Amino acid sequence: MQLGLVALAMIFLSSMGHSGALKLSKARRQRRVSTEGPPSCPKGCERCSEYNGCIKCKPKLFIFLERNDIRQIGVCLASCPMGYFGMRNPEGNNRCTQCKIDNCEACFNRHFCTKCKEGLYSHSGRCSVSCPAGLRPVNETMECVDQRPAECELGEWSPWSSCMKKNKTCGFKKGSQSRVRLPLLQTHSPDTSPASVPSQTCAPQTEKMKCIVTKTPCVRDY
Template sequence: HQLFSPGSAVVSRLCHAGCLTCSALNGCLSCKPRLFFHLEHDGMWERGTCLLSCPRGHYGTRSPHVNTCTKCREDCVSCFNRNFCTHCHQGHYLYRGRCEDSCPEGLTPNAALRECNDCPVGCEVCVTRNTCTRCRAGLYLLHGQCHHTCPGGFEPDGQLMECISQVHCKVGEWGDWDLCFRRGRTRGYRKFEEVRRREVLRHPTLYGDPCPKVKEWRKCVIKRRPSPGRSDGKGIRPTEH
């Protein structure tokens, strides 16, 4: 193996992979063909490395003699070249290759993608130019679009500010009539009533069709007649009609 002093430049198998020449103090000094030369900070020192592609926050420049990695502008997370950002830091929005504090009029800042989007009409926040996720005040969201009024089959939800499906009431079949029970008296007869009920199977939304009545009353009459074994007419029992 070839040994070298800290400041010497050598071509050796002791160099890191990709290095054409290197030193113990500064790492790679030159790279093999097609690789990018990149300086990494190591405390107070800078050490050269040779990479297939430049790390995030840097862009690659090729030339006949050397390929180098250059740091993007401070407001860019990543870039295509010094004058064209491809991704911005938190709180900045990408617009035509630049990272801006705010978006131009007519465009909406997308906090998730950190870019300015051409949102649908009435949209406050969108993920694409055709898909809104939050509408401006007074508008309702439905299928990525904003509406002043909800279309047929939908109704506004004032808390979510969305158009939700309209639900109408649904009830089951009537049950059997209950037994008669007394509600009043007349001579020789007593007035009775009986009731039947049905169950609500699905409750309506605010603007859906309301439920019809679920309890129904009707009159029934029970006639008084003598009880068996009595001939004086004082013993009576009711008979339902």
């Protein structure tokens, strides 16, 4: 009889110990889970996920999708890499968008190249091995320019104008914008007579490209 009571007591104590061990293990797991927070976002990132990287960048930064095997990981950059241009969104989350011009290293927008790959000339936003008829190559800048007199020098390109249509900046969605290179003023030494200086026959060089804007109604003047 006494042996039976002892056996029952040992079984009871063993079950109590096993139950306590299970409770302790469960408590440890709960503590471990509770201390695990969301993934820390990298610098410049406002919202991110463990699988896709950055989902939304902080203002003024561009989100760029890097290829990682079959995944695309979002990273935030101050400027877009070669072959991409920055597309700003008024609602935030600016993006790096890939250039769509062949042999282009840097572009102003999807369809206008500003820098071609090595050995190619740029003209009107396109890249080519040689310049079109009526244009001459400038090896220093790898551009195609008008056939002008040797004494004619043009300055740097001006910034692109606002997107316009029929001299208006409102009431349309698709328009055009332009930029210009103006002739540089000729300089000559004081002892050179004006008759010996070649006449300046330069004309400005202009480039145009199409543009798309958010359509806004024009305000009438009363």
